[in-house]
Amino acid sequence: MGVVVVVLLIAAVASVGYYQIGIAPSLVSSTTTTSSTPSCTPSTCVNVTIASGASGCYNPPDTKVCGFQPATVTVVLGVNSTVVWTNDDTAVHTVTSSSGPLSSGDLEPGNVYQYTFTAAGNYSYHCVYHFWMVGNVIVKAPST
Numbered sequence: 001m002g003v004v005v006v007v008l009l010i011a012a013v014a015s016v017g018y019y020q021i022g023i024a025p026s027l028v029s030s031t032t033t034t035s036s037t038p039s040c041t042p043s044t045c046v047n048v049t050i051a052s053g054a055s056g057c058y059n060p061p062d063t064k065v066c067g068f069q070p071a072t073v074t075v076v077l078g079v080n081s082t083v084v085w086t087n088d089d090t091a092v093h094t095v096t097s098s099s100g101p102l103s104s105g106d107l108e109p110g111n112v113y114q115y116t117f118t119a120a121g122n123y124s125y126h127c128v129y130h131f132w133m134v135g136n137v138i139v140k141a142p143s144t
């Protein structure tokens with residue numbers, strides 16, 4: 001009898017744990033969409049592609065050849081300051097700032113992450129799963 005109670009307790013704890021794990025990713029991915037079509041118009045956004053094969057192309061020193069393409073983009077506040085990342089690879093990637101605003105969470109194949117910059121600056125980012133995948137967004141103030 002005691003064994004049955006213990007087994008039931010373990011099952012209950014395990015299911016709660018699974019439930020919590022199952023919930024977490026959906027919260028993280030709330031800033032992404034599964035659409036491959038950006039919600040901004042081409043004139044107001046800049047597209048960055050995570051190309052097919054991006055996860056398997058670590059080949060220093062040409063580390064930027066196959067990660068984020070283009071690896072560096074320049075945008076202007078209020079003009080085209082929304083950047084849209086599309087994962088065209090078959091692996092999961094992220095768009096993550098070491099200390100900054102970009103935090104895509106897991107981008108499944110086909111997922112899109114977009115962020116609208118509101119301050120000028122130089123924003124470097126990387127993929128948490130592939131350290132050779134690095135990118136940079138240069139945000140400029142509008143010229144007067």
Ligand SMILES: [Cu+2]
Nearest residue numbers: 093127129130
């Ligand atoms: Cu990656």
